[in-house]
Amino acid sequence: MAAVSLHDVRKRYGKTDVIHGIDLDVSDGELIVIVGPSGCGKSTLLRMVAGLEVVTDGEIRIGDRVVNRVEPKDRDIAMVFQTYALYPHMSVFDNMAYGLKIAKLSKDEIQRRVDEAARLLELSGLLSRKPAALSGGQRQRVAMGRAIVRQPSVFLFDEPLSNLDALLRVQMRLEIKQLQRRLGITSLYVTHDQVEAMTLADRLVVMNAGVAEQIDSPMAVYAKPATRFVAGFIGSPGMNFIEGELHAGRLLLANGDVIVPREAPVHSGEVTAGVRPENLAFVEPQAADFSLQVVSVESLGAETLVHGVVAGRSMASQEGSDVIAGVAGRSLAVRAAGTLDVTEGDTVGLQVAPGGWHWFDNTSGRRIPEA
Amino acid sequence: MAERVVFRSVWLPWLLVAPQLIITAVFFLWPATEAILQSTELPDPFGLSTQFVGWDNFDYLFGDRYYRASFLTTAIFSLSVTALSMSMALLLAVLADSVVRGSGVYRTLLIWPYAVAPAIAGVMWLFMFQPSIGLFPYWLKVLGYEWNHVLNPGEAMSLVVIASAWKQVSYNFLFFLAGMQAIPRSLLEAAAIDGASPWHRFRTIVLPLLSPTTFFLLVINVVYAFFETFGVIHTITAGGPGQSTMIMVYKVYADGFVGQDLGSSAAQSVVLMLIVGVLTVVQFRFIERRVHY
Numbered sequence: 001m002a003a004v005s006l007h008d009v010r011k012r013y014g015k016t017d018v019i020h021g022i023d024l025d026v027s028d029g030e031l032i033v034i035v036g037p038s039g040c041g042k043s044t045l046l047r048m049v050a051g052l053e054v055v056t057d058g059e060i061r062i063g064d065r066v067v068n069r070v071e072p073k074d075r076d077i078a079m080v081f082q083t084y085a086l087y088p089h090m091s092v093f094d095n096m097a098y099g100l101k102i103a104k105l106s107k108d109e110i111q112r113r114v115d116e117a118a119r120l121l122e123l124s125g126l127l128s129r130k131p132a133a134l135s136g137g138q139r140q141r142v143a144m145g146r147a148i149v150r151q152p153s154v155f156l157f158d159e160p161l162s163n164l165d166a167l168l169r170v171q172m173r174l175e176i177k178q179l180q181r182r183l184g185i186t187s188l189y190v191t192h193d194q195v196e197a198m199t200l201a202d203r204l205v206v207m208n209a210g211v212a213e214q215i216d217s218p219m220a221v222y223a224k225p226a227t228r229f230v231a232g233f234i235g236s237p238g239m240n241f242i243e244g245e246l247h248a249g250r251l252l253l254a255n256g257d258v259i260v261p262r263e264a265p266v267h268s269g270e271v272t273a274g275v276r277p278e279n280l281a282f283v284e285p286q287a288a289d290f291s292l293q294v295v296s297v298e299s300l301g302a303e304t305l306v307h308g309v310v311a312g313r314s315m316a317s318q319e320g321s322d323v324i325a326g327v328a329g330r331s332l333a334v335r336a337a338g339t340l341d342v343t344e345g346d347t348v349g350l351q352v353a354p355g356g357w358h359w360f361d362n363t364s365g366r367r368i369p370e371a
Numbered sequence: 372m373a374e375r376v377v378f379r380s381v382w383l384p385w386l387l388v389a390p391q392l393i394i395t396a397v398f399f400l401w402p403a404t405e406a407i408l409q410s411t412e413l414p415d416p417f418g419l420s421t422q423f424v425g426w427d428n429f430d431y432l433f434g435d436r437y438y439r440a441s442f443l444t445t446a447i448f449s450l451s452v453t454a455l456s457m458s459m460a461l462l463l464a465v466l467a468d469s470v471v472r473g474s475g476v477y478r479t480l481l482i483w484p485y486a487v488a489p490a491i492a493g494v495m496w497l498f499m500f501q502p503s504i505g506l507f508p509y510w511l512k513v514l515g516y517e518w519n520h521v522l523n524p525g526e527a528m529s530l531v532v533i534a535s536a537w538k539q540v541s542y543n544f545l546f547f548l549a550g551m552q553a554i555p556r557s558l559l560e561a562a563a564i565d566g567a568s569p570w571h572r573f574r575t576i577v578l579p580l581l582s583p584t585t586f587f588l589l590v591i592n593v594v595y596a597f598f599e600t601f602g603v604i605h606t607i608t609a610g611g612p613g614q615s616t617m618i619m620v621y622k623v624y625a626d627g628f629v630g631q632d633l634g635s636s637a638a639q640s641v642v643l644m645l646i647v648g649v650l651t652v653v654q655f656r657f658i659e660r661r662v663h664y
Contacts, residue, residue, distance in 0.1 A: 053559050073566035085557035089579045098575075099565030150565070 002063035002076070002153035002186055003028045004049065009058035011044055011210075018044055019210045021058065029184045031177070035197035036207035037233070042190045043158055045207070049188060050079050050156050062154060075154075078147035083160040084139045086131040086146075092118075093127040096146045103150075117145040120179070137168045144176070148183070155180070155187040161196065173199060194234050198222070206230045226367050228360035231274050237305060237333045239274040243362065246271040261357050262289075265370055270362035277305070277335035279356030282342075288349025292332060294342055304340040307333050311347050403644065409637035418633075430640035437614055438622070438639070445618040448532060449596035456536035457588055460543030465573070467544070468551045478548070485541035489602030496534035497607050520608070524615030527608045531616050534607060535600045543588050550584035551577060590654040594647060621644055 004026040011019035019041045026032050034042045044156050047053040049060055051072035060067050067343060086095050100110045118124045119142040120225045131139055147155055160176070161169045164265040177200055180187050191197055195307065197204055198218045206214045206221060206229075214226035225231035244253040247268050261273070285291065293311040303335055310330045334350065342348060361366040378384050410428050412421040426622035432438050468475045484492070500520060502508050508518040520526040552576060562572045578585075598620050602608060610625055617625065620643060627636025 050560075050564060054564070072560075072564045077564065079561065079564050081557045081561060083557050085555065085561035087558060087562075087576060098562070098567075102566040102571065146561075146565075146617060 003061075004154055004186060004188065006045075006049075006060075006062045007059040009045070009060060010050060010056045011041070011048060011053065012056040017210060019048075019056075022205075022212050024205060024212065024215060026186055028189065031180050031187045031189060031200060031202045032205060033189045033191060033197040033201035033203075034205045034207060035191055035194055035233075038192055040207045041210040042192075042205075042207045045160055045190055046079075046190045047155050049154075050077055051075050076152050077154045077156055078150045078152040079156040079158065080143045080147050080160045082162055084131075084143040084160075084163075086139060086142055088131050088147050091130060092123060092134070092142050092145075095131065095142055096149050099146070099150050102196065113149045113151075114145075117148045120148065121145050126131055136164050137172065140164060140172060144179070148179075155185050155189075157187065157189040157191075159191055160189075161350045162191070162193070169196070171247075176200065194236065198234070204234075206233060208233070224367065225358060228272055228274070228365045228367075231358055231360065231367075235276055237277050237335065239276050239358065240280075240332045242330065243274045244271065244273065245269065246273075246359070262352070263355070263357055263370065265359050265368045267359065267361075267368045271368065272362055273359045274358040274360065275352055275356050276358075277333040279353040280332070281351045281353060282334070282336060282340070283349045283351045285349040287351060289351050290349075291347050292334065292350050294344055294346045294348060295331070296344060297340070297342055301338055301339070303338065304336050305333060306336065306340065306342055306348075307331065308348075383405075384415045389399055406640040406644070407509050410641045412637075413634045420557075424634070427546060428634045429642075432635055432638050437617070440614060441619050443619050444614070444616065445597065446615070448528065448535075448600075448618050451532040452535045452600070453589065453592040453594040454580065455532060456539040457543050457585070457590060458534065460540045460588075461547050463540065463544050464547035464551055467548055481544050482541045484538055487538065489599065490606050491537050493534055493603040493606030496530065496537070496603075498531050520612075522612055524612055527612055527616050531600070531604055531607050534603045535596060538603070539592060539595055543592065546584050546588055547581065550581045552578050554580050574596070587654070590650060594650055597643070597650075598647065 001205050004024075006022050006024040008021045008023060009019060010017070010021050016264050022045060024032070034045060044053055049062075051067065051070060055068045062075055064078070087098065090098065096114045096117060097110050100113060105113075108155045114127070115124070118127055123138065123141055123145060126134065126138060131142065134142065140163075143160065157176070164172060172195055176189075189200060190248045191200075201218050203215060204218050204221050205212050208227075208229045213353060214221055214228075221230060221234055222227075225234060225239075230240070232241065242251070242253070242259065244251040244259070246252075246264065249260070249264040251261065251264070251273055253259070253272070257274070291311045292306070292308040294306055294308040296307045298307075308331065310332060332350075358368075360366065361368055408422075411423060411425055413424045413427070414421045463481055467474060467481065470477055487495075497505075499505050500507050500518065502519040502521055505518075511518045518526060520530045558576055558580075559572055562576050567575065597618075600618070601620050601624065604616055604621045605616060605624075608616040610621050619639065623636050623639045623643065626632045626639065630636075
């Protein structure tokens with residue numbers, strides 16, 4: 001067990017900066033998920049913690065030790081790779097025992113630890129098989145087992161579920177979470193899948209282009225995204241964005257249209273207004289803030305996704321409502337629970353939920369605090 | 372099911388495979404048949420007539436002390452060449468694999484010797500080690516060692532082994548390097564995290580995963596040492612001094628074309644043919660079930 005802390009960690013390949021100074025404090029037993037699009041540097045960051053990449057600048061601590069110059073094997077970590085990296089010429093038992101044999105543990109101890117891990121992961125009947133004779137899910141478990149038997153202070157997961165099919169991924173996601181809770185081992189988990197990130201994490205690190213855009217609990221990240229990037233990345237379908245110039249509570253769009261939102265921050269300048277698809281509600285035309293001409297309807301049973309374009313002038317323009325005047329042609333996604341009686345070509349009324357607007361400064365990309 | 376393409380003409384397919392068939396017939400089937408026929412015949416001293424003698428050539432051959440010695444010489448020579456060229460190639464491949472910058476240059480340079488004809492390679496090594504004008508004997512003399520492979524059988528054998536191995540290192544290197552680069556990086560990283568030292572990783576991960584490559588190269592190298600080293604032997608030692616570097620393939624030439632004993636030479640060719648046949652079978656059977664993990 002150990003806490004992990006990163007202080008202004010940077011990575012440079014030649015003249016290219018790939019990680020621009022990351023600060024992160026992981027407390028003991030915490031499960032941190034690092035999420036971001038491919039190429040954002042999340043795997044590189046994990047590999048630096050593992051000791052597989054040299055840290056260009058900054059400091060990484062595991063427990064009380066600065067480990068920048070410590071060999072991977074001496075960092076007291078275990079890593080689960082995306083490709084599992086099982087030794088193909090060794091049996092499941094030997095795969096799990098490999099590190100223990102090198103550590104010169106006694107035969108009995110090795111046997112005991114491997115048996116215990118195998119029982120935990122339901123691999124007991126497969127110990128003599130070679131990896132080639134295992135299914136994807138079983139290989140994934142062996143990779144987990146190899147990490148567990150070493151009883152490390154820190155687990156590192158590098159997209160461990162991305163080679164599994166959708167159903168198995170959901171199942172293994174649950175198992176990893178339970179396992180991590182039970183063992184209470186500090187974990188860093190890298191993924192590009194935001195659902196995985198949201199469900200697993202105690203805290204999320206949302207990365208983009210080598211920068212940690214936000215580090216917070218999944219719900220906080222969802223409710224108050226710190227930057228426009230985070231707002232667009234977390235949530236599916238993504239947040240609807242409208243760019244314009246905010247002035248005295250009115251949002252002027254490039255084509256001259258105007259939006260008068262119910263709540264707007266005290267701020268002037270180029271901004272992006274965002275509203276999540278689930279914060280738009282279908283209402284009667286009289287109560288609507290604006291209307292949407294439906295382009296396509298995706299019924300998923302539990303919920304319905306409606307894509308459409310804002311259809312001209314708002315129907316209601318009474319005081320204190322969101323007025324979207326003449327924002328014709330702007331496409332929006334709306335998400336509603338259950339099934340919905342809407343078809344392509346319909347025009348429906350929409351209302352923005354209270355607190356549904358998010359505002360971001362266009363120059364910095366950062367969130368503008370609410371009024 | 373994919374539609375099969377069928378040639379409408381009967382002759383076109385034959386025409387297309389004809390070059391390969393002709394080459395095989397002219398350079399293998401015909402000489403092989405001739406060798407088998409001649410191995411059962413004895414020509415008269417003037418080569419005007421031949422007489423069927425059955426197994427006599429073979430009986431004589433296996434009764435010949437020099438021929439039995441040639442078996443041993445061939446075995447020593449082949450094993451030495453194989454061991455030397457494969458170990459050198461593996462070493463170079465490990466080094467080239469760890470090079471990050473300019474690996475292309477190293478690779479190109481290391482492949483070059485393969486393009487050198489055996490006879491040229493032989494002459495080159497001969498120049499370097501020629502007792503009276505060579506550079507190496509001169510340096511060795513400075514160190515107090517008198518090199519003369521023209522007189523010393525051990526030195527002669529060493530020289531042809533080195534020259535032959537040198538030529539084959541490129542080929543082995545290429546296969547070893549490709550084999551190593553096919554091993555996923557993450558396996559070695561996992562092993563490093565598991566605490567394995569570089570040497571331990573090489574021994575327990577890299578070598579076992581290279582085993583199909585290693586076995587393939589073993590067969591290829593033995594066949595190479597058996598048959599393709601003629602040029603090196605011919606230019607450097609011509610089988611001498613005495614019979615010390617008289618490997619079987621060179622003895623076929625020496626007895627047949629120099630000694631004019633065509634019957635014995637043909638019988639030796641047949642024996643060699645059988646040996647290469649066995650080696651090929653071993654190779655193919657292995658490649659068929661190269662499932663090693």
